[in-house]
Each structure stands twice: as structure tokens, then as C-alpha cells.
Amino acid sequence: GISVIMGPNGAGKSLLLRLMHGLIAPSAGEIRWADTPMNSQMRRRQAMVFQKPVLLRRTAAANITHALGLRGIVRSERRSRAYQALQLAGLERHAFTPARVLSGGEQQRLCLARALSLDPEVLFLDEPTASLDPASTLAIERLLLEAQHRSIKVIVVTHDVGQARRLAQDVIFLHHGRLIEHQSAQRFFMEPESDVARAFIASGLVL
Template sequence: MPELVSPKPKPPPPASPLLPLRVEGLCYEQGRQRLLDGIDATVEHPGCTVILGPNGAGKTLLLRLLHGLLVPSAGRILWASGPQSEALRRRQAIVFQRPVLLRRSAAANIDYVLRARGFPRAKRPGRIADLLALAGLDDRAARPARVLSGGEQQRLALVRALALEPDVLFLDEPTASLDPASTLAIERLIRLAQGRGVKSFLVTHDIGQARRLADEVLFLHHGRLDEQAAAKPFFKAPGSSRARAYLDGRLVL
């Protein structure tokens, strides 16, 4: 008789020192336009928080505000230890849709951030080699970063972000123009980072990816937080009709 094997539950990610994150009445305005409007949320899950919503919903703005690249017009962002600060920002990293790489080799791109943060000189070559191997770029170390393919550049940008072992990783559509294999390679790196205790915030329009990675979902619409839910119930039956329409691929008005 075949042995009955119950599926192995996913081990919970390690606790994150910057959580819980509390967002209170967060607003962001440009001129007379209120682009983010009164966002209240508490993020406690140490895994992956996926931010979903139609184009123009405010996802990128929210990510930039959380990382302290923009200053709120009103409201507060409170990490476990307090409001965003330079010291906290140094424990966070961000990866954009289009990788921003320096005009130098792949290895030198990583070396640059390690040096900037005072990583010991003698340990840098080993660390760079490990990170390039993690990204599957061992044989591209000396190649100018800007001639790498889109997928290779994004993998480089991601391991460069991980080089300093951040507590929080923000990812804004990191696989938007990548092929399925490169997409899965990036997802593998995100999972690996999570296993090491990195809290991630991921913006994506790839619903399959959101299903694969999300532990919880924030659904934005017109600058407001329409729904916050654990991933499983959200993908099974989202509470808001707009989230339902978005998941069904219908126009969200």
C-alpha cells in the first residue's frame, strides 16, 4: 500500500526586526492632486507582501514612500523601531523595473555598494563571487553590466541589492519584461532572501507571480487601499469587487 504523505508545510519565514510596519493616514499630493489618499495598514507578516492594483493606482508611489524616497504630505510610516530614518533606509534595498546599473563590470557593480558601506576589502572578492554565482552570472563577472541581457541585468541588480543583507527588500515590477526562465530565477532569489529573513514588498502585474510569492496582498485603487488580506483567501475570493475585476482581467473603473 502506498504510504500516505502529507504535503510538507512551507516553513515560516524568520521574524523581521523592522516589523511590524504601521502606515497611518498616509497621503501623498503633487500640486492639487491627491495621489495617495489616507492609507492605513499594518504589516506584520515577515514573508512577501504583494502590492496589486491597476495602472496608476499608486503602487510605485507607496513603495517609494515606504523606502523614504518620497516624503508623505500627511500621515505616518512607522517601522518597529520608529519612523523612517537614514539608518533605517540603509537596512532596506529597492529594485526597480528597469535596473539602474553603473557603467562598469558586473563584479564592479557589486564591489561599489560593498565599498560604499565599508565592507572589509579582503572579504569583498569572495562575497562578490558568491553573489554572482547566486545570480547565475559567474561567467559574466568581467562583462560590462550594460551589455548584459535584460534578465541578467535584473538578476545582477537583485543580488547587488542583497549584497548588504537588507532587512527589507522593495521590488517594483522586477520581472516586467523578462522571459519565464528569468522570471523564475528572480523569484528563486526573492524566496532565498526570504528564507534568510528578508521581508519583501513586491509590486507586480503578474498574477501568477503574485500567487506564487504572496503571503499577503495590499490591493490599491485610485490611491486608496481597497483591501488588505492574506494571500490564500484573497486569490480564492477577493472581498472587493474591484480586486475581483482586476484578477479576472477586466477593466477596473
Template sequence: MLDAVDRTTAGERIIASKAAPRGLLPMEARGLTLAISGKRLVDAVDLDLNANSITMIMGPNGAGKSLLIRLLHGMITPTSGSITWSGEQLNEGMRRRQAMVFQRPVLLRRSVAANVDFVLSLRGPTDKAKRDHILEHVGLLEHAKQPARLLSGGEQQRLALARALALEPDVLFLDEPTASLDPASVLRIEQIVSSAHASGTKIIFITHDFGQAKRLAGDIVLMHRGGVLEHTPAEKFFEKPQTAKGVDFLAGRIVL
């Protein structure tokens, strides 16, 4: 799953050959709702994810994007509604076939190598050759013995991705993984994500970056006030949104 990808200039789409998706698709959410203190933060979402595209979830702050992917991953329980993966209700076995990377990396206070070793140990005896291959893939092998906390922000996020990829997930959720990173770090992470997608991992990625979405996305989910306004192929979305609020969003006029 650690194949390389070709990259053009920063303003062009990433090119990657597509492998067959792994077994959790399709995903279907029906009436998915999360209410806290009587307020619906995710509001009766119906969503189908069938293709092994990179799905970008976009929308203003507070639209419910992060809550939605946590629901889809099973990190939080919906107030009502259902989530199925490959025709079965979301369960713990399915969660183990998924991984998530957050905006702020969640790392152990150990060495870079030990962070990956810990994840690999969850699946069996530690495979040092596999660990080194993963670290080389994300450009961190030379930092293997260094404490993770001494890495730069971009390097820490690459280590978080390495930990996620060590699980060989069918589905990888990414919650604004490149926010606040410099352009070079952003593009490096995009390359790693695109490589995972090319090898068959379904990517569900939250971003506020239009350029990033244009480079990576196969389809766009636009959220507003806890609901899904649009779900459409990326090229169609950026060329002609289906809703007036979609037009406003692209023009920078939409707010929560």
C-alpha cells in the same frame, strides 16, 4: 542570506523554509498621503506589515503602487501621515537597512564584478570572496569581468538583485522586477527573491502577474486610486476577494 530554495513546476507555489525576520518589522503606515498639485496620488493609506511574508502589491496602472513603496522606503516625503518601522519613525538609519530594485535595472557602467564591489565598499573594505559568492548565487560569476551593459535584460536584473542583496537588507522593495522578461528569467528571479525571503528578508513586491502572485505571495495589498482596497492573505484573496472591486480586478474589469 543566500540559501537555496526548492522549486516545483511553474504553476505551483515556491516552497521555502522561513527564517526569523530581521529587526525592522512591524511596519505601520497611518494616514499616508502624497498630494501633487492638489491631487492625492496616495490617499490616506493605513497599512500594517507584521509578518515576514512576501507582500505583493497589486492594482491597475496609476493606482499608486510605486509611489507607496517609495514612501515606505523614504525615497519621497509624504504630504501627511506617518511611517514607523519597529515602532520608530522612518529615518536614514532605517533606509540603510533596506534596498530597492526597479523595473529597469540601475547599474554602473562598469564590469559585473565592479557593480557589486561598489555596493560592498559602502559597508567597508571590498570582500572579493563575498562578491563572488553573491555573483555565483545569482548565476553571474562567469560574467564577472564582462561590462554590465552587455548583459541580457534578465541578467541585468539579476545583477541589480545581487547589488541589493550585497547590502544584506532587512527589507527588499521590488518594483515589477520581472516585467518584460522571458519566462525562464522570471522564474530565476523569483527563485532568488524567494531565497532572500527564506533567509529573513522582508519582501515587498509590486506585480501585475496573477500567476507570480499565486506562486510567491503570502499576503496581497490591492490598491485603487491611491488607496488600499484590501490587505489579506494571498490564498483568501484569490479564492474570495473581500470587495466588489477586488472581484472586478481578478476578472480584468477594474480600471483606474
């Protein structure tokens, strides 16, 4: 399913994502998955897409094959998996295009294709469509729904209430670094329990 993390600026959404992915260590307590403390093997079963595309100075295909190599995928499999991922993202005609000359929307789709090529159990995304046009946003959302169809757990941070309504099965709402609500999407949008959540849904702005 798709879980959406929402909240105003400074709520701690991106920080929570980085903690869950093991990019930073908690100052107290620990991160646990299925009652097991976070470790390097668990992190290898995850993938993350950032708000700003992070790409190598290589072709689109090479960005994916490089990531597959780092995950230990044998060379004979890398090319076919990369092409399948590019095809899924509608980027197969750009396989040999330098990644950094692609449009912003294409670059973000490439980042998502690269993440999906790793066949993760959990996929984290931090505001993946924040600076994209509506068509590119729709393309990203379709890929997230495809990931869900593949039984990948998707956890996405977004400010976009409309996007959350379209995608979320459940919503995690943060405010000032605290978990305020965790509800099914239907209940969160119909009957939010907190004043700050109601204000956010109404305007997207909470001080």
C-alpha cells in the same frame, strides 16, 4: 515572507514603495517601521530593485563591490561577498563582463544580486519582471524565494496575478491611491472582499 502589492495602473503601487523606502517624503503623516519614524539608518537596512535595471558603467562584480563600499563594508570582504552574490544569481561567469552588455534578464538578476549582497532586512522590488521573458522571470522568482529563506522581508509590486499566486504570503491591493484590501494570499485569491479586486483577479484590468 513575501508581501505583494497589486492594483491597476495609477493605483499608487510604485509611490507606496518609494514612500516606504524613504525615496520621497509623504505630503502628510509619516512612515514608521516597528513604530519608529523612517530615518537614514533604517533605510540602510533596506534595498530596492527597480523595474528598469540601474547599473554603473562597470563590470558586474564592480557594480556589487561599489554598492558594498557605499555601505561601509571593508575592502577585504567586498570581493568575496560580490562573488557569492553573483553565484547565487547564476552570474559568476559574467563577473568581469561590462554590466551594460548583459541581457535584460541578466541585468535584472545582477541588480537583485547587488541588493541581496547588502544583506538587507527589507527588500523592495518594483515590477522586477515586467519586461522579462518567462525563463528570466522564473530566475528572479527563485531569487526572491531564496531571499525569503534568508528571513529577508520581501515587498514586491507586480501586475502579474500568476506571479502573485506563486509568491505571495499576503496581498496589499490598492485602487486610486487607497488601500482596498490587505489579506492573506489564500483568502485574497479565494474570497476577495471588494468588487475591484474581484475584477482585477479575473482580468487584471480595472478602470
